[in-house]
Amino acid sequence: MEWTLADTAAIVRSPDASDDKYSRGVVGMRTGSDAYPGAAVLGVEAAWRAGAGMVRYVGPRRAEELVLQRRPETVLGTGRVQAWVVGSGMDAATRTPEDTEALRRILAADEPVVVDAGALDLAEPGAHAWVVTPHAGEHARLRARLGLPETGEADDERAASALETASVLGAVVVLKGAVTIVAEPGGWATAISIAPPWLATAGAGDVLAGAIGAVVAGTPTADPAVLARRAAAGVWLHAQAASVAAGALPPRGGPITALEVASCLPHAVAQVVGSVPRAE
Numbered sequence: 214m215e216w217t218l219a220d221t222a223a224i225v226r227s228p229d230a231s232d233d234k235y236s237r238g239v240v241g242m243r244t245g246s247d248a249y250p251g252a253a254v255l256g257v258e259a260a261w262r263a264g265a266g267m268v269r270y271v272g273p274r275r276a277e278e279l280v281l282q283r284r285p286e287t288v289l290g291t292g293r294v295q296a297w298v299v300g301s302g303m304d305a306a307t308r309t310p311e312d313t314e315a316l317r318r319i320l321a322a323d324e325p326v327v328v329d330a331g332a333l334d335l336a337e338p339g340a341h342a343w344v345v346t347p348h349a350g351e352h353a354r355l356r357a358r359l360g361l362p363e364t365g366e367a368d369d370e371r372a373a374s375a376l377e378t379a380s381v382l383g384a385v386v387v388l389k390g391a392v393t394i395v396a397e398p399g400g401w402a403t404a405i406s407i408a409p410p411w412l413a414t415a416g417a418g419d420v421l422a423g424a425i426g427a428v429v430a431g432t433p434t435a436d437p438a439v440l441a442r443r444a445a446a447g448v449w450l451h452a453q454a455a456s457v458a459a460g461a462l463p464p465r466g467g468p469i470t471a472l473e474v475a476s477c478l479p480h481a482v483a484q485v486v487g488s489v490p491r492a493e
């Protein structure tokens with residue numbers, strides 16, 4: 214049930230001579246708002262640092278400026294992408310009608326979508342290439358909207374309820390917490406419990422969404438079984454990056470920020486690709 218480094222290594226590959234920026238995966242991000250421009254920066258940073266070949270960003274002017282300040286590599290505006298990340302740093306209550314319309318278009322498109330925070334209210338039952346990423350509070354709200362009962366906090370109850378939500382929604386569910394559950398509509402689930410409690414810090418979820426987006430864009434797929442395993446690999450990299458960040462503070466770790474977690478994603482990726490023997 215626990216997702217491992219070896220599982221992640223079966224999914225995350227290092228680029229080779231045949232690769233270019235497009236084949237490595239382009240992530241499109243519609244995240245952030247005037248209230249939360251920082252969430253856009255965190256997600257974009259994470260997508261780059263988890264190995265995207267290109268990141269496109271669409272959002273309000275101030276968020277665009279902050280994103281470019283941190284990552285001038287980022288391409289502003291729409292264009293072809295292999296995966297979307299939407300909703301981090303957005304608020305369903307204050308979203309503009311244009312934002313809502315744009316989110317609906319993305320959710321209806323063919324590319325896989327990571328659906329976070331302020332876009333979760335738009336998730337409706339169907340058969341979707343979506344990875345929804347609620348924390349406990351968002352999961353409870355999502356379940357209430359889907360007409361599903363309240364559930365407990367024990368690990369087995371969380372796994373069962375994530376599976377039920379995945380099945381009713383027709384999408385992969387990443388239920389975040391100290392133990393993060395990844396569940397797919399077909400009935401498979403896994404857990405990632407290696408994250409240090411220091412990861413409980415504002416913005417860590419925005420980083421997670423960007424990291425998952427990069428892993429999904431690496432080999433885009435609409436198959437929920439494959440999508441779930443790619444999402445689990447993204448969760449594992451994020452948790453491992455947090456361990457690297459906190460572990461740099463001896464002897465037992467110390468406080469880390471979300472941006473530091475994003476900055477440590479390359480270490481986690483390097484550990485994963487370095488664990489696989491080179492083909493001679």
Ligand SMILES: NC(=O)C1=CN([C@@H]2O[C@H](COP(=O)(O)OP(=O)(O)OC[C@H]3O[C@@H](n4cnc5c(N)ncnc54)[C@H](O)[C@@H]3O)[C@@H](O)[C@H]2O)[C@@H](O)CC1
Nearest residue numbers: 249250251252301302303304330331348349350415416419
């Ligand atoms: N620097 C930034 O720009 C940041 C932006 N953020 C954005 O802020 C927005 C609001 O996110 P929040 O999660 O704070 O607000 P929510 O509106 O989702 O959460 C508010 C309520 O949900 C419950 N809740 C929140 N987290 C919970 C948890 N882990 N377990 C159980 N219940 C929980 C609590 O009752 C809380 O009062 C999102 O769009 C998010 O992406 C946050 O990620 C923080 C950092």
Ligand SMILES: Nc1ncnc2c1ncn2[C@@H]1O[C@H](COP(=O)(O)OP(=O)(O)O)[C@@H](O)[C@H]1O
Nearest residue numbers: 348389390391408410412413415416417418419
């Ligand atoms: N006690 C904990 N131990 C380890 N990881 C945690 C703990 N609490 C939360 N996390 C992780 O931190 C991240 C928090 O995300 P989220 O709740 O969306 O916060 P935010 O909205 O501030 O970004 C998730 O990846 C979650 O799994």
